[in-house]
Amino acid sequence: MSNEIRPITVDWNALVTAATAARENAWAPFSKFKVGAALLTSDGTIYSGCNVENRTFGLTICAERNAVTTAVADGRRDFVAVVVVTDASPPAPPCGMCRETLVEFASELEILSANLEGERRHYRLSEIFPEPFDGP
Ligand code: THU
Numbered sequence: 001m002s003n004e005i006r007p008i009t010v011d012w013n014a015l016v017t018a019a020t021a022a023r024e025n026a027w028a029p030f031s032k033f034k035v036g037a038a039l040l041t042s043d044g045t046i047y048s049g050c051n052v053e054n055r056t057f058g059l060t061i062c063a064e065r066n067a068v069t070t071a072v073a074d075g076r077r078d079f080v081a082v083v084v085v086t087d088a089s090p091p092a093p094p095c096g097m098c099r100e101t102l103v104e105f106a107s108e109l110e111i112l113s114a115n116l117e118g119e120r121r122h123y124r125l126s127e128i129f130p131e132p133f134d135g136p
Pocket of ligand 1 (some may be wrong): 094
């Protein structure tokens with residue numbers, strides 16, 4: 001067997017399942033808008049996150065950034081894909097702050113936004129966030 005690194009096949013349904021489960025843990029008493037995210041690394045590991053709101057509002061962390069910081073704290077930055085699950089229709093793509101956070105590690109990240117009704121939208125991060133901040 002070769003040690004060559006090959007792109008992995010993304011099991012979108014597994015990511016949707018993980019993001020949907022994480023969404024159940026969302027702390028969103030202020031907006032009532034629960035979000036779950038599932039981030040896939042190159043060896044198939046999935047890191048999940050949910051939004052965690054705060055009564056100061058400004059301290060709220062989004063599901064995607066929650067998943068990214070969990071993965072980075074575990075030593076992983078090789079992100080291949082992310083799924084975001086909400087109950088919005090059409091399914092909601094990542095917000096600007098999350099795009100900026102994701103692009104730090106994977107400008108060609110594949111993104112799937114899904115909702116509880118089964119609607120899905122695919123994006124590539126470079127398409128929806130083409131001109132990221134590139135300093136310092
Ligand atoms: N939210 C996310 O978790 N991810 C996004 O990409 C956009 C917004 C959360 C933040 C807040 O708790 C709620 O959704 C409403 O904005």
